Amino acid sequence: MRYSLKERSILVTDPSETLAFDQTRLDKVRALREKGVDLYPPTFERKDTIADIRTKFAEITHDKSEESVATAGRLYIIRNHGKTIFADLGDESGRIQLYLRKADLGDEAFGFFNQYIERGDFIGVTGHVFRTKLGEITIWVDTITLLSKAVCPLPEKFHGLTDVEKRYRQRYVDLIVNEESRQGFRDRSRILSSIRRFLADRDFLEFETPILQPVYGGANARPFTTFHNCLGQKLFLRIAPELYLKRLVVGGFERVFEIARNFRNEDIDTHHNPEFTMVEIYWAYHDVYDMMDLTEDFLATLVQEIHGSQEIKFEDTTISFKKPLRRLSMADAVKEYAGIDIFAHTVDELRALAVQNRLKDADKPRTQRELLVYFFENMVEDKLVQPTFIFDFPVENSPLAKRHREKEGFTERFELFIYGMEIANGFSELNDPLDQKERFEAQDKKRQLGDLEAQMIDYDYINALGYGMPPTGGVGIGIDRLVMLLTGNNSIKEVILFPSMKSMQAEGDDDGKQNQSDKQKSNNPRFEDLDLMDNEGKDKQNQPDKQKSNNPKFEDSIE
Numbered sequence: 001m002r003y004s005l006k007e008r009s010i011l012v013t014d015p016s017e018t019l020a021f022d023q024t025r026l027d028k029v030r031a032l033r034e035k036g037v038d039l040y041p042p043t044f045e046r047k048d049t050i051a052d053i054r055t056k057f058a059e060i061t062h063d064k065s066e067e068s069v070a071t072a073g074r075l076y077i078i079r080n081h082g083k084t085i086f087a088d089l090g091d092e093s094g095r096i097q098l099y100l101r102k103a104d105l106g107d108e109a110f111g112f113f114n115q116y117i118e119r120g121d122f123i124g125v126t127g128h129v130f131r132t133k134l135g136e137i138t139i140w141v142d143t144i145t146l147l148s149k150a151v152c153p154l155p156e157k158f159h160g161l162t163d164v165e166k167r168y169r170q171r172y173v174d175l176i177v178n179e180e181s182r183q184g185f186r187d188r189s190r191i192l193s194s195i196r197r198f199l200a201d202r203d204f205l206e207f208e209t210p211i212l213q214p215v216y217g218g219a220n221a222r223p224f225t226t227f228h229n230c231l232g233q234k235l236f237l238r239i240a241p242e243l244y245l246k247r248l249v250v251g252g253f254e255r256v257f258e259i260a261r262n263f264r265n266e267d268i269d270t271h272h273n274p275e276f277t278m279v280e281i282y283w284a285y286h287d288v289y290d291m292m293d294l295t296e297d298f299l300a301t302l303v304q305e306i307h308g309s310q311e312i313k314f315e316d317t318t319i320s321f322k323k324p325l326r327r328l329s330m331a332d333a334v335k336e337y338a339g340i341d342i343f344a345h346t347v348d349e350l351r352a353l354a355v356q357n358r359l360k361d362a363d364k365p366r367t368q369r370e371l372l373v374y375f376f377e378n379m380v381e382d383k384l385v386q387p388t389f390i391f392d393f394p395v396e397n398s399p400l401a402k403r404h405r406e407k408e409g410f411t412e413r414f415e416l417f418i419y420g421m422e423i424a425n426g427f428s429e430l431n432d433p434l435d436q437k438e439r440f441e442a443q444d445k446k447r448q449l450g451d452l453e454a455q456m457i458d459y460d461y462i463n464a465l466g467y468g469m470p471p472t473g474g475v476g477i478g479i480d481r482l483v484m485l486l487t488g489n490n491s492i493k494e495v496i497l498f499p500s501m502k503s504m505q506a507e508g509d510d511d512g513k514q515n516q517s518d519k520q521k522s523n524n525p526r527f528e529d530l531d532l533m534d535n536e537g538k539d540k541q542n543q544p545d546k547q548k549s550n551n552p553k554f555e556d557s558i559e
Contacts, residue, residue: 020152028116029149039149044124046072051093054137057129064128064140071096071139072124072147074176075117076154085113089125089139092182097138098125104142113144120150120176168493169501181494184487187306188495191483192259194305195279198298204255204281209244211237211261215458218242218400220443221264222452224274237263240476242400243461245282246429250469254284259479270491271421274500277479282429286473288401288412291426292389295416295475296323299387306486314419314485321387325416329392330376338379342372350375369394369409384417399439399455401427423482426475433465 032039047070048056057065073091085100102110117123124145132138155177167174167181174181196206214233216223218240226235241260248256259279266272283290303310303321310322328336335341340353350371354362359378365371373394384390391414392407401411412428430436440457447454483495493499 022151022153025118025149025151025153028118029151032116032149037146039146041145041147044072044145044147046070046124049093050089050091050096053096053129053139054094057137060129060131060137062131062133064130066128068126068128068142069139070124070126072122075119075121075123078117078119080114083110085110086138089123097132097136098127098141099130099132099138100141100144104140105144109144116149117144117146118150118153120152120154121146122148122150165501168499171497184489184495185497187487188483191302191306191486192479194302195259195298195479198301199257199279199281202255204257204283205253207245207248207253207256207258209238209241209258209260211263213238215456215460217455217458217461219262219264220397220399220453220455222266224263224265239264240278241280242474242476243458245280246469246472246474247461247464249282249284249472250464250467254470255282257281268500270493271481273480273492273496276492276496278476279479280474280476282472282474284470284472287471288391288414288426288428288473291473291475292327292391292414294473295389295424295426295477296325298477299325302482303486312486312488314488315490317385317419319386319418319485325387325389327389327391327414330372330390330394331392333380333384333388333390334372334375337383338375340375340379342368342375347371354378367396370396373397381417381422382420385419387416387418387423389414389416398427399443400430400436402430402432403435418485421481421484422478423485424475424477426473429469429472429474431465431469431472433462436465437462 029039050071050073053069053071071089071091073089073095075087076090076095077088079086083102085098087098087100088095089098090096100110100113105113124147125139125141126143127139127141130138130140155173167178171181175185199206212226212228212235214235216236216239218238219242221239223239224237226237227233228235238260239262241258241262245256245258257279259277261275261277263275265274268274281291281294283294286294299321300310300323303312311318311320313319331342338357340350342350345353345368347366347368350365350368351362354371354374357379359374362374365374373396376390391412392404392410393401393413393415395401395403395409395411398411398413401413404410404412414424414426415422416424416426430439437457440455440462443455444457447456480492480495484490484492487495489495
């Protein structure tokens with residue numbers, strides 16, 4: 001049986017009930033402590049990683065190596081054959097087979113392993129390397145050291161962790177058993193390194209700006225709020241680093257960037273997480289068109305480094321990052337993809353077209369320019385599959401962008417869309433302090449009227465502009481969505497290690513207790529064990545870990 005998120009949120013009222021400790025394992029811990037065994041020693045002298053061993057002994061034969069090895073890791077599979085045991089040991093670099101023989105280890109050490117060591121435990125081993133008749137590089141174990149006793153059992157060995165919500169809630173378990181997940185986060189780390197290298201090679205300096213801010217700004221979004229006890233002051237978690245980075249440009253730094261954690265108190269879906277990562281870049285004496293060029297170079301370089309090609313496969317679609325990327329004005333995009341020439345119609349005619357297309361809230365936009373954005377968001381965005389720059393945004397929804405040098409009522413702003421997702425947002429930055437003050441005041445009026453995403457007036461930022469900021473181009477690029485594309489994941493939760501999830505019960509939250517009285521308690525096992533149940537509800541968790549496999553490799557032989 002599976003539970004919805006809403007149902008799961010009320011299953012546990014005592015946080016300790018989320019512990020997946022296994023009683024059999026706890027009994028072994030107690031027995032070992034009574035024997036004086038150190039279950040969690042402070043260190044182990046690991047001389048070789050598993051990858052080092054596999055590389056060094058790639059040509060090993062059936063004969064044992066003269067040179068000994070010392071390695072350590074987690075036990076993933078144990079196969080007991082009476083007086084011999086085969087096991088799979090893994091570390092971050094890979095896995096290797098172990099061979100333990102009672103005649104070599106002696107009754108005490110062999111019995112200790114047989115009785116107390118289980119899947120999930122960390123051990124250190126020394127021994128010699130050889131190749132089995134089936135061709136598997138294997139360590140013939142001389143000594144064993146228990147390094148960390150696991151009291152939570154791993155998911156069922158051959159099917160891994162398939163409960164998607166548990167993979168997100170307990171990412172540590174996901175990383176233990178799913179190599180694909182580990183590889184995805186290795187790729188994310190490589191992507192971040194590539195971004196820093198790309199910008200450093202072009203003389204950009206990386207800075208860190210405040211996360212706790214007295215005034216939030218830099219984007220239209222609803223903030224998280226907190227309170228600083230010492231200052232006696234309400235603060236906001238930043239929604240963007242933009243206004244602080246542009247203060248640095250005012251101060252004389254001409255090429256700046258930040259890889260920033262941002263926080264927006266908004267909906268959660270496959271493309272949005274309240275806590276997310278982006279890189280923001282500002283470049284003095286450049287404009288919106290230069291920032292489009294920079295973004296093109298940025299993506300082409302990154303995709304080439306990660307994939308070795310200018311093309312990637314996402315779901316069933318080939319996406320090309322070959323330059324130049326397509327560029328369309330917003331008005332032309334609406335004309336091409338929605339078949340509507342915005343400025344050839346009156347506001348009333350456009351609202352009627354919205355009704356014909358079954359679009360909601362058509363009465364809210366008040367001008368042709370606002371309806372341009374409305375039709376673009378509702379009828380165009382999801383059709384932009386190949387990388388496409390959309391430029392010329394109305395001034396009404398671009399409070400930080402410079403007014404267009406030629407088109408009245410528009411700004412020098414672009415957004416980059418790939419596979420229907422907004423990936424980047426860039427401007428010729430507004431540096432007129434009087435114009436900025438008016439734009440902030442217009443935003444604040446919207447906020448006072450109930451627009452929770454409208455921006456506050458940041459008087460200190462206006463004051464900074466008053467000291468003069470050179471013509472500057474800026475762009476923000478969403479790293480999480482970019483990682484989704486480059487790793488082939490269609491959910492943002494797959495590329496964030498610890499995505500935001502509804503707590504089983506938040507501290508001080510009595511909703512669970514209230515709801516518990518309204519619902520009958522379930523007799524089913526708590527959710528941690530659901531993926532260990534077969535279709536008939538039989539408990540697999542307490543079955544012996546040392547089961548024989550039907551896979552021939554697991555019945556390996558040294559004879």
